[in-house]
Amino acid sequence: MNRPLVALAAGQPEVEQALDELNRQLHLPRVLPGGGDSELLLVLTSERLELRQNGVAGQGPVFVDFVSGRLAHRRLYGDGRAQPLARAIGLKKGRNPQVLDATAGLGRDAFVLATLGCELVMLERSPVIAALLRNGLERALADDQTAQVVRRMQLHCGDAIDYLNGLDHSQKPQVIYMDPMYPHRKKSALVKKEMRLFRRLVGEDADSAELLSAARRHARHRVVVKRPAGAAWVGDEKPAMEIKSPNTRYDVYVNSGLGS
Ligand SMILES: C[S@@+](CC[C@H](N)C(=O)[O-])C[C@H]1O[C@@H](n2cnc3c(N)ncnc32)[C@H](O)[C@@H]1O
Structure with a gap:
């Protein structure tokens, strides 16, 4: 089977419900953080939504920040x-x-x-x-x-x-x-x-x-x-x-x- 490009994960248990809502639009496979074999992980944390390279250490996440930075x-x-x-x-x-x-x-x-x-x-x-x-x-x-x-x-x-x-x-x-x-x-x-x-x-x-x-x-x-x-x-x-x-x-x- 082909490796999925993006999967979705919850950073913390309390965001599970928000993640369900998000996935009604995205229809991505759901995995545990750091899990699955997708190339990229879209992770919802209690702070923000971020895109990570799955399984690559030292790569910071990509996210949108208009407030600071x-x-x-x-x-x-x-x-x-x-x-x-x-x-x-x-x-x-x-x-x-x-x-x-x-x-x-x-x-x-x-x-x-x-x-x-x-x-x-x-x-x-x-x-x-x-x-x-x-x-x-x-x-x-x-x-x-x-x-x-x-x-x-x-x-x-x-x-x-x-x-x-x-x-x-x-x-x-x-x-x-x-x-x-x-x-x-x-x-x-x-x-x-x-x-x-x-x-x-x-x-x-x-x-x-x-x-x-x-x-x-x-x-x-x-x-x-x-x-x-x-x-x-x-x-x-x-x-x-x-x-x-x-x-x-x-x-x-x-x-x-x-x-x-
Ligand atoms: C280089 S990025 C744009 C960066 C943006 N100017 C910024 O400041 O963050 C190009 C984006 O355009 C989107 N894109 C390209 N062609 C498009 C189209 N016909 N309709 C909608 N989005 C498109 C791509 O999906 C990609 O996310």
Whole structure:
């Protein structure tokens, strides 16, 4: 029999009921913590939901944390509207476009934009990643400092291409943002733990050119694509503008102006 990719475990006995509820959406095999032969373990502890590499010592878990750590620091001390992501989306003083984040992942970019005042609809098609993100949003809602930020972030688990194709004209998002999985890097030791786990779960996002076409058809004002510096344009489509930082490039496809 094939080894399952992900199994679900309870970190403590008191979370069993919450785990049953979670598994009504995920339908994963249930194992004891550290048990089973799946490659990855999604573990609900009394503190949070986290993804672990099963049976690999010394690998920290992956989880979403908007309250403390790097994202909290960025919320308090980040470069605000001057940062390349905010410029690419088109934020200006008094102008916070509504953004559809078509590739939500762990919600970092969305959180940065919500911190700056944008309202976001986020789509994530991997049910496991969406569950990690939903858990992070719930914990942030319970914290006074972050609750008002994450109230601007709405998550749907599903495919963004289907979602966009189901929208009618009146529902067009002002800006569509996408950050598909990066092309595979040869030096795998350089790829962060998190990205390795992501790659096992979601693969390479081979349909990102199709997503870009759908996004360009449905965005009211612009589509922004995040790429590694030096990477090819998605679908070989030339953007109207590129905004660069040392490691990252934002390709901006313009349908109409955002106004002043
Ligand atoms: C590189 S990650 C995004 C990281 C995210 N920007 C962040 O800040 O955490 C790409 C994610 O997009 C998701 N994805 C790719 N194509 C998608 C689609 N068509 N619809 C929904 N999710 C998609 C993948 O499942 C993956 O979780």
